Amino acid sequence: MICKDTFKRLLFIAFLFVSTTLAAQNTIVTGVVTDAATKKPLSFVAVSFTGSTIGANTKDDGSFSLRSAQPYTQLKVTYLGYKEATVAVTPGKEQVINVRLFPSAQQINEVTIQAKKRTKYTNKDNPAVELIRQVIANKEKNRPEAYNYVEYKEYDKMLFSFSNVSEKLPEKKFFRKYKFMFENKDSTSYPGKSLLPIYLVEKLQQTYYRKTPEANKVVVLGEKSVNLGPAVDNEGLGQYFQHLYPKVDIYANSSYLLGRQFLSPIADAAPSYYKFFITDTITLANNQKLIQLSFTPRNTNDILFEGDIYITLDGNYAVQKAGLTINKNINVNFVRMMHVDLDFELNPDGRYHLSRSNTYADFGITAKRKSGLFGVRTVTYGNYIVNKMQPDVLYQPDINLEDDAVKHRSEEFWQQNRLDTLTKAESRTYHNIDSLTHMPSFRRTADLVTLFLAGYKGFGKFEVGPASTFYSFNPIEGFRLRVGGRTTVDFSKRWFFEGYAAYGFKDERWKYSVGGTYSFNAKSVYKFPQHFIKASFQRDTKIPGQELQFIQEDNVLLSFKRGTNDKYLYNDQYKIDYIHELENHLSFTFGGRKWVQTPAGSLFPFQNGPSTMFSDLTTTEVSAGIRYAPGEQFYQGKLFRIPIINQYPIFSLDYTQGVKGALGGQYNYQNLRGRIDKRFYIAPFGFSDISAEGGRIFGQVPYPLLNIHRANQTFAYVIDSYNLMNFLEFVSDKYASINIDQHFGGFFFNKIPLFKRLKWRETASFKALYGGLSEKNNPAYSSSVYQFPTDVNGKPITYALDRTPYMEASVGVENIFKFVRVDFVKRLSYLDHPDIAPYGVRVKIKFDF
Structure with a gap:
C-alpha cells in the first residue's frame, strides 16, 4: 500500500513531468459591446487600444478580449452606422x-422601408477576400527564402508553470518542506x-540560409x-515540448500545433475555409498604413484559427502583425486556450521579417477550474542580415555538432547575448529546481513515478x-514469471548490459x-545519434508472425488472445549488431545471427512428409540495412526512445543473406525488404498515416x-498488423502491402452535439496485402520444403496468398x-478459411491531445 504522503508526492512530481505554455501580458480588457437602444449584442465591432495596432473584433455574442504589455489608457470602439466610442x-x-454604442444621427427627408433578407456572406465582390488573395499572391516574395542569402540570431525561451495554485497548499504538512518553491510566484506577467x-x-543559435545551392546551416x-x-530525461522532455509547440510560419499553408495541422489564414485555400472582414485602417508613426483584417472559420468546428492580421498597403501585401487563436470549439484535450x-x-529594403513569435496556452483537466498548467514559447529574432554572401565552407554541415561547451555557458554570456529578458521568477527557476532535485x-x-510510468525501478547503476x-501466461509455458534489468549511464556511458530470466511452469x-x-x-x-555495437544471446518462445512495436511480447495484457493460440517456436538466437546513425538522420546497420528454431505446440514437429521429421531448423545470416528519416524526432527517456510521428517520410531497405554451412546454417537464400512511411496532413480533415511495404525472397527455404x-x-488494435488474421495464416516469398490509417480529428463528430461534448473523434483504416509463393517454396509442389502446419483434423492452417489480396477495413472512435480507441474491424477476403474471425472489436490505449 502507498501511504498518503507518498501518494501526494506522486501527484506533485507527476505534475512536474507535464507540459504547458504561458503568455506575458500586463493589461487585459474584456467586455461586451451592445446597441444602446435595443440592448442587443453587436458582432464584428472593431475594438482597439487607442494609438496602437492591437485590436480585435467582437464575437457573435458581442464579447471581446484585448491584452497588451504597453500602458495604454484608452479603448477605441468603432462600428459602421454607430458613433465612435472612447x-x-x-x-x-x-x-x-462593457460598451454601449449609439447610432449615428443623420438628417434625412424621407425613409422607405422594405423587407429584405439578411445578406449572406460570400467571397464574390468581397473587398476583404480580394485583399487576402493579394496577400496569397505575394507570399513567396515576403518569405525569407525569397532572398539569396539570409542570416540572423534566434533566441528561443520555453517556460512552463503551475497556475493558480491554492494559497493553502504550501501550508499543508507534506508541502511545507517545498515551501521555497511556492514563494517564487509571478502574478504580474499575466493578470488573473x-x-x-x-x-x-x-537556446541561442545563429542561422545561415543560402538559396542556390540551397543550404540552411544552424549553429x-x-x-x-x-x-x-x-529520473527525468531533460533533453527528451524539451524535444517533446518543442514538438507540441513548434514555430508557427504564417506564410506556410499550414502550421503544426498540439499534434494537429492548422490551416493558415493566408493559405492558398484559405478563402474556402475562412470568412474575412476589413475592420480598420491604421496609420503607424512612420505614416505607413495597415489594413486590419479579421477572420473566423466558416465552420467553427474545423481545425482552424480565428483572429486578426495586419496587412501593409505598400504594394507588398506583407503581414506586419498577426494574432492567431485556436478556435475553442475544436476537439483538443485539456486545452482551455491557445x-x-x-x-x-521592417527591413531597410522595405520588406518585413519575423521579429518575435509568442505561443502560449492554458491547460487544465476541466474548463471550470482555474488551476492547471500554463506555458509559453517565445522566439525572438535579431541581427537580421540579407543578401550578404558568406564563404561556401560556412554552409557545410559540421562533422560533430555536439559541443558540451554550449551547454555550460556562463551567466555573463547569457546576460550579454539574450535577445529577451528573464523575469525575476524565471531567473529563480534554475536555483529552485536544483534545490528541489537534491532533496531525498x-x-x-x-523513483516511484518512474516505476509507475516507465515500469522500471532504479538502483543507481542498475534498474x-x-x-x-x-507475470504472463500462454498455452505452451502456462504460468510464466520473469525478472530482468539493465545498467544505466551511472554505471558507464560506453558499456551497457541487460538481461532477464523467465520460467514457464507448464x-x-x-x-x-x-x-x-x-x-x-x-x-x-538510446539517444540520437546512435553509434554502437551489441552482442546478445536469447533463448525464449515466440509466436511466428507476431510483431510488436515498443511492447514486450510477454506483457501480461497480451496473454489474452482470441481463437486457437498454440503455434509457438523455441528460439535460440546468437546476434551481433552494429548501428550507426548520422546527424542528417541517415543510418546504417550491419549484423550477423545464428538462429535455431525448435517447434512447439501444434507446430511440432517440422516434417517434409509423413515420415521425414526435423527437431529443429538452424540458419546463419548476415544482414545490412539503410534507413533515412529526415526531420525525425523522438521522445527520449534515459533508457528508451519513441519516435514522434511528423510530416516527414521514413525510408528503409534491408537485405539478409542466409549462409549454408556456416555455423551449422542449412540454407542459402536472400531476403530483400523495403518500406516507406509517411503522415499526410489534410487540413481540416485531420491526418492520414500511410505505409507501403514490399519484399522478395530468393532461394528455396522452409516456411x-x-x-x-x-x-x-489479441484484443488490442495493432496499427502495423492485420487484426483479423490468424497467426501463421499467410506466408509468401514475394509481397506488397499498403496500410492507411485515417484520423479525422472530430471533423464529422464535432457537428453532432453529443459527440462534440464527449470530444470523440472518428477514425477509419484500410489494409491490403498482395503476394504469392513460388512452386519451389510451396510444399504442394515441392517435397524439399517443410509441409505447412495443419490442425488436429489434418486441415491446413497456413496458406499462400493467391491472386486475391488479403484485405481488412475498420471504422472507429x-x-x-x-485515451481509448475502439475499432470495429471487418475482414474483406479469404472468408472461407477455418477458425477465422470475419469481424471484431479491438481496443487501443493511447494518450493524445
Missing part, C-alpha cells in the same frame, strides 16, 4: 468594460494568473535548462523491469537473455524462413475517456 482604461490591470515556474529552457551558440533530476502572436519588423524525499518520489512482464523450461553494448560516442545507446505476415490475435 473609453478610459487602467494600465496594468485586468478589467471588464498566479504562475509557479517549474521548467525553463533557453547552436548556447543552451541552458533546468535539471529535473536523474494563442499565437507574430510580430514583423523528492528523489524517492521520482529492474519492465514491471509489465513480471513446459518447465528456463528462458533467458543476456546482452552487452559498447557505445562509440560515449552516449546512451519458418518465408515472410510470415504480421497477424494479431478514439479519444474515449481521452
Whole structure:
C-alpha cells in the first residue's frame, strides 16, 4: 500500500513531468459591446487600444478580449452606422468594460422601408477576400527564402508553470518542506494568473540560409535548462515540448500545433475555409498604413484559427502583425486556450521579417477550474542580415555538432547575448529546481513515478523491469514469471548490459537473455545519434508472425488472445549488431545471427512428409540495412526512445543473406525488404498515416524462413498488423502491402452535439496485402520444403496468398475517456478459411491531445 504522503508526492512530481505554455501580458480588457437602444449584442465591432495596432473584433455574442504589455489608457470602439466610442482604461490591470454604442444621427427627408433578407456572406465582390488573395499572391516574395542569402540570431525561451495554485497548499504538512518553491510566484506577467515556474529552457543559435545551392546551416551558440533530476530525461522532455509547440510560419499553408495541422489564414485555400472582414485602417508613426483584417472559420468546428492580421498597403501585401487563436470549439484535450502572436519588423529594403513569435496556452483537466498548467514559447529574432554572401565552407554541415561547451555557458554570456529578458521568477527557476532535485524525499518520489510510468525501478547503476512482464501466461509455458534489468549511464556511458530470466511452469523450461553494448560516442545507446555495437544471446518462445512495436511480447495484457493460440517456436538466437546513425538522420546497420528454431505446440514437429521429421531448423545470416528519416524526432527517456510521428517520410531497405554451412546454417537464400512511411496532413480533415511495404525472397527455404505476415490475435488494435488474421495464416516469398490509417480529428463528430461534448473523434483504416509463393517454396509442389502446419483434423492452417489480396477495413472512435480507441474491424477476403474471425472489436490505449 502507498501511504498518503507518498501518494501526494506522486501527484506533485507527476505534475512536474507535464507540459504547458504561458503568455506575458500586463493589461487585459474584456467586455461586451451592445446597441444602446435595443440592448442587443453587436458582432464584428472593431475594438482597439487607442494609438496602437492591437485590436480585435467582437464575437457573435458581442464579447471581446484585448491584452497588451504597453500602458495604454484608452479603448477605441468603432462600428459602421454607430458613433465612435472612447473609453478610459487602467494600465496594468485586468478589467471588464462593457460598451454601449449609439447610432449615428443623420438628417434625412424621407425613409422607405422594405423587407429584405439578411445578406449572406460570400467571397464574390468581397473587398476583404480580394485583399487576402493579394496577400496569397505575394507570399513567396515576403518569405525569407525569397532572398539569396539570409542570416540572423534566434533566441528561443520555453517556460512552463503551475497556475493558480491554492494559497493553502504550501501550508499543508507534506508541502511545507517545498515551501521555497511556492514563494517564487509571478502574478504580474499575466493578470488573473498566479504562475509557479517549474521548467525553463533557453537556446541561442545563429542561422545561415543560402538559396542556390540551397543550404540552411544552424549553429547552436548556447543552451541552458533546468535539471529535473536523474529520473527525468531533460533533453527528451524539451524535444517533446518543442514538438507540441513548434514555430508557427504564417506564410506556410499550414502550421503544426498540439499534434494537429492548422490551416493558415493566408493559405492558398484559405478563402474556402475562412470568412474575412476589413475592420480598420491604421496609420503607424512612420505614416505607413495597415489594413486590419479579421477572420473566423466558416465552420467553427474545423481545425482552424480565428483572429486578426495586419496587412501593409505598400504594394507588398506583407503581414506586419498577426494574432492567431485556436478556435475553442475544436476537439483538443485539456486545452482551455491557445494563442499565437507574430510580430514583423521592417527591413531597410522595405520588406518585413519575423521579429518575435509568442505561443502560449492554458491547460487544465476541466474548463471550470482555474488551476492547471500554463506555458509559453517565445522566439525572438535579431541581427537580421540579407543578401550578404558568406564563404561556401560556412554552409557545410559540421562533422560533430555536439559541443558540451554550449551547454555550460556562463551567466555573463547569457546576460550579454539574450535577445529577451528573464523575469525575476524565471531567473529563480534554475536555483529552485536544483534545490528541489537534491532533496531525498523528492528523489524517492521520482523513483516511484518512474516505476509507475516507465515500469522500471532504479538502483543507481542498475534498474529492474519492465514491471509489465513480471507475470504472463500462454498455452505452451502456462504460468510464466520473469525478472530482468539493465545498467544505466551511472554505471558507464560506453558499456551497457541487460538481461532477464523467465520460467514457464507448464513446459518447465528456463528462458533467458543476456546482452552487452559498447557505445562509440560515449552516449546512451538510446539517444540520437546512435553509434554502437551489441552482442546478445536469447533463448525464449515466440509466436511466428507476431510483431510488436515498443511492447514486450510477454506483457501480461497480451496473454489474452482470441481463437486457437498454440503455434509457438523455441528460439535460440546468437546476434551481433552494429548501428550507426548520422546527424542528417541517415543510418546504417550491419549484423550477423545464428538462429535455431525448435517447434512447439501444434507446430511440432517440422516434417517434409509423413515420415521425414526435423527437431529443429538452424540458419546463419548476415544482414545490412539503410534507413533515412529526415526531420525525425523522438521522445527520449534515459533508457528508451519513441519516435514522434511528423510530416516527414521514413525510408528503409534491408537485405539478409542466409549462409549454408556456416555455423551449422542449412540454407542459402536472400531476403530483400523495403518500406516507406509517411503522415499526410489534410487540413481540416485531420491526418492520414500511410505505409507501403514490399519484399522478395530468393532461394528455396522452409516456411519458418518465408515472410510470415504480421497477424494479431489479441484484443488490442495493432496499427502495423492485420487484426483479423490468424497467426501463421499467410506466408509468401514475394509481397506488397499498403496500410492507411485515417484520423479525422472530430471533423464529422464535432457537428453532432453529443459527440462534440464527449470530444470523440472518428477514425477509419484500410489494409491490403498482395503476394504469392513460388512452386519451389510451396510444399504442394515441392517435397524439399517443410509441409505447412495443419490442425488436429489434418486441415491446413497456413496458406499462400493467391491472386486475391488479403484485405481488412475498420471504422472507429478514439479519444474515449481521452485515451481509448475502439475499432470495429471487418475482414474483406479469404472468408472461407477455418477458425477465422470475419469481424471484431479491438481496443487501443493511447494518450493524445
